Amino acid sequence: MYVIVVGAGKVGYHLTRTLISEGHEVTVIEKDPSRAAELSAEFGEALVVGDGCEVRVMHDVGMNRADCAVAVTGHDEDNLVVCQIAKKQFGVPRQIARVNNPKNEQIFHLLGVTETVASTRIIYSLIDQEVETGESVLLTALRRGRIVVASVELADDSPAAGKMVKDIHLPGECVLATVIREDHILLPSGTTVLEPGDTVIGVATPQDQHVLREALLGRREARRKQ
Amino acid sequence: MKVIVLGCGRVGSTLAASLTREGHHVVVIDRDQSAFDKAVQRLGEDFTNETVRGIGIDEDILRQAGIEQADAFISVTSGDNTNIVAAQIAKYHYRVPKVLARVYDPIRAEVYREAGIETICTTLVGAGIFHDLLLNREIRNCREYLLPGLDEKPAPAEKE
Numbered sequence: 001m002y003v004i005v006v007g008a009g010k011v012g013y014h015l016t017r018t019l020i021s022e023g024h025e026v027t028v029i030e031k032d033p034s035r036a037a038e039l040s041a042e043f044g045e046a047l048v049v050g051d052g053c054e055v056r057v058m059h060d061v062g063m064n065r066a067d068c069a070v071a072v073t074g075h076d077e078d079n080l081v082v083c084q085i086a087k088k089q090f091g092v093p094r095q096i097a098r099v100n101n102p103k104n105e106q107i108f109h110l111l112g113v114t115e116t117v118a119s120t121r122i123i124y125s126l127i128d129q130e131v132e133t134g135e136s137v138l139l140t141a142l143r144r145g146r147i148v149v150a151s152v153e154l155a156d157d158s159p160a161a162g163k164m165v166k167d168i169h170l171p172g173e174c175v176l177a178t179v180i181r182e183d184h185i186l187l188p189s190g191t192t193v194l195e196p197g198d199t200v201i202g203v204a205t206p207q208d209q210h211v212l213r214e215a216l217l218g219r220r221e222a223r224r225k226q
Numbered sequence: 227m228k229v230i231v232l233g234c235g236r237v238g239s240t241l242a243a244s245l246t247r248e249g250h251h252v253v254v255i256d257r258d259q260s261a262f263d264k265a266v267q268r269l270g271e272d273f274t275n276e277t278v279r280g281i282g283i284d285e286d287i288l289r290q291a292g293i294e295q296a297d298a299f300i301s302v303t304s305g306d307n308t309n310i311v312a313a314q315i316a317k318y319h320y321r322v323p324k325v326l327a328r329v330y331d332p333i334r335a336e337v338y339r340e341a342g343i344e345t346i347c348t349t350l351v352g353a354g355i356f357h358d359l360l361l362n363r364e365i366r367n368c369r370e371y372l373l374p375g376l377d378e379k380p381a382p383a384e385k386e
Contacts (some may be wrong), residue, residue: 107283158305
């Protein structure tokens with residue numbers, strides 16, 4: 001796959017390294033000559049000094065044959081314009097933009113850049129989940145955040161401890177994927193009895209993650225009073 | 227007419243002053259208070275009806291400036307991409323009837339003009355006027371300077 005990365009800051013640098021190590025063809029475009037000089041020994045010809053928003057620069061690095069354009073500069077307007085030009089002018093099948101200000105994410109979508117990575121929002125939601133859900137820990141988000149995978153550790157007094165899986169009421173958009181007991185991975189069936197100390201891995205929508213936690217651990221208010 | 231001018235540099239403030247003099251209601255947005263101070267020094271207190279300080283692609287700022295009631299939106303910050311993005315928000319999200327954006331880069335100006343944003347490439351206009359004056363030619367209509375082909379290199383080919 002040929003990937004063009006615009007912006008060789010921290011995100012662009014590590015992304016470029018990872019893509020190269022996985023055997024992809026990569027060009028990274030950096031505007032700042034002194035930043036480019038720091039990286040030129042490592043990236044060699046994969047690094048191009050120039051303004052990645054310039055159509056000419058995009059053309060010279062072969063944007064028309066790129067499979068993916070990734071814009072990860074610190075400026076949202078620049079990232080948006082790179083993706084729009086890559087799409088409209090060069091027909092690049094996939095464009096991914098970093099969104100620095102989470103408020104701008106909607107603007108990106110509105111203006112046709114649908115694949116966005118809002119790092120601030122992602123980190124915030126991870127922290128928020130951690131605070132909100134106590135022993136329920138968000139492991140990863142799939143489908144751009146519409147599906148979450150969460151891990152819940154059962155305590156002695158958890159309502160689900162001692163119950164069969166079939167007796168735990170779960171909403172429709174929520175599945176118990178696996179149970180980790182000591183170092184064993186169990187595939188839960190309806191008759192599997194959950195035990196204190198089990199780590200239950202559930203897949204749910206973000207809205208139902210709370211229901212999953214409550215079904216397994218009980219309401220937080222109730223636990224606090226104890 | 228209610229006009230929002232994004233960017234209070236020389237062009238933005240001068241445009242605001244001439245529109246205000248003609249009786250239009252003008253709101254100028256800039257992220258930098260000192261830009262307003264300089265405009266007041268150059269053009270006087272009443273160079274605009276209102277000023278709003280903030281980022282021009284921030285929807286809260288645009289609404290504060292009254293974009294929902296605006297008849298026109300002119301994007302003349304020093305950043306091409308800011309102008310391009312702000313103009314698209316004004317045109318496609320808020321449906322402002324008249325939207326203009328200054329874009330220094332001739333190619334980007336052309337790309338977005340083709341995409342439906344009315345861009346003014348002042349690089350081409352400025353260079354074209356100097357060129358004509360230098361060679362003792364008649365100064366042309368502004369739109370003629372914006373036509374593609376005045377910058378010498380050919381535009382990059384599009385993907386088939």
